[in-house]
Amino acid sequence: MNEPFIKTGGLSKSYRGKKALDNVTVSIDRPGITGLIGPNGSGKSTLLKTAAGLLRPGKGSVTVLGEPVSRQVASRVSLLAEVDSLYGYQTPEEAVTFFSRVFPDFSSEKAASLLEKLEIDSGTEIKNLSKGSRARVKIALTLARDVPLLLMDEPLSGLDPIVREEILGMIISCIDISRQAAVISTHEVAEVEPFLDHVVFIRNGKILLSENVEKLRETKGKSVVEVMREVLS
């Protein structure tokens, strides 16, 4: 039997006494796109960083593909951070070369093709690109890795609607939903709803609902947006 992509059991995490995750038990068993939905400060980023091995669980457990997470889970997990995290001195072209040397699963061809499609100026230092362009470069580099699990923290945050649509299209087209699991955290559901296979609602560090989207529509007869309003209100 295949191991769950992510499985947490009684996971809690506090920052200086304030609980960011509170007894979170959730499992993402199948490939496809999962929406991790919750308001700002609900614990989405903490959950993703913990799954990526960048934060230690305070209590409870986290496994990725059957193994307890540590920093070295990075060989199977690609994390897209919400903030600018690329090396600003590199040009996109240099970043592609660097990534191809440090990530064994990185496809330079895929990255170059994505950057070309997105009309990124490959010769300009990343720190000098516009916010939208930096976000595109970051996403192109993340998607060019061939890993079982992609964790994307607010990939559409702070971008204008046209760029958001473009980036969302790129994410969807690059994920192989037959074998990869992607977790996209967001607090704006309407845009991503058509692409979601699974949703996890989180608020105040607690999982309020974790359900297959089809099942949700069948049993509740409501859209994800409507369920979100009901669950998170």
Place this chain on the structure above:
Amino acid sequence: MTWMALFRKEVRQNLFLMGLHGALLLAVFAFITYHVGRLNLSMIFIGIPLIAGHLIAVLIYIVASMRREWKERTALIWMNLPHSGFTLLSAKLAAAVFAGAMFLAVTMVSFGLILHTADSQLAVFAVDGLGELYVRYAGWLFAGIMFGSIQLALAGLFIFVINKVIRPFGWLVGIAVTFALSWLWSEFTDTQLYASVAHWGPMLRVEGIPDQFNIDLSDAHGSVNESGQTLEMIYLGHTLIELGLLAAVFYVICYLFDKKAEI
């Protein structure tokens, strides 16, 4: 290939700091040269603290490099690289050692050239022959400073990583642990037991240093002859043990980085 790519990244990111370092050296040596040219020879001795100051060079480079990853948030990429802590941290350490060693070498060669130029005039200070002595022990001086510099750098790296393991005030814990362990190690190296294990293979003999340099070797680990003169102060045994210790400390840092450190 991965390690080289990381090493190149670190060197590239250190360039600004290296530029500042180079500019500082240039300014100080321009100042010394100017004064030596005007026979204000005492200014030559500014070169001594300048050389000794390189004890903290590797520490500054490595801590600046680590701090930069967090400040610029690139740690989110860097810590997500699917490579061992040893690979990531050794590339950083190597880039810091490279910068520190390069500038120490430049400083020492520049100082040597100035000494060579002014050696005959230094008799005024009753330190004639300083140039010759400097050349004779320059290799040891370089190795000693680099060795000390790497020790301090590892202490700084340990404190930085502990600060990412224990929150809050991990840095305070790191400093306390570093001082406590250093003190314990220093006490242990003063024991007869340690001397019997480590004091073999003398490498550096200092009996030839002229008296006028007044070097106090009373605290050095060495053999003393009948007239109380220190003959040897660096042993191969002691050096190998310290190298082993540095490797062990680096292993612990890498373990903490891989298993316990947080973003």
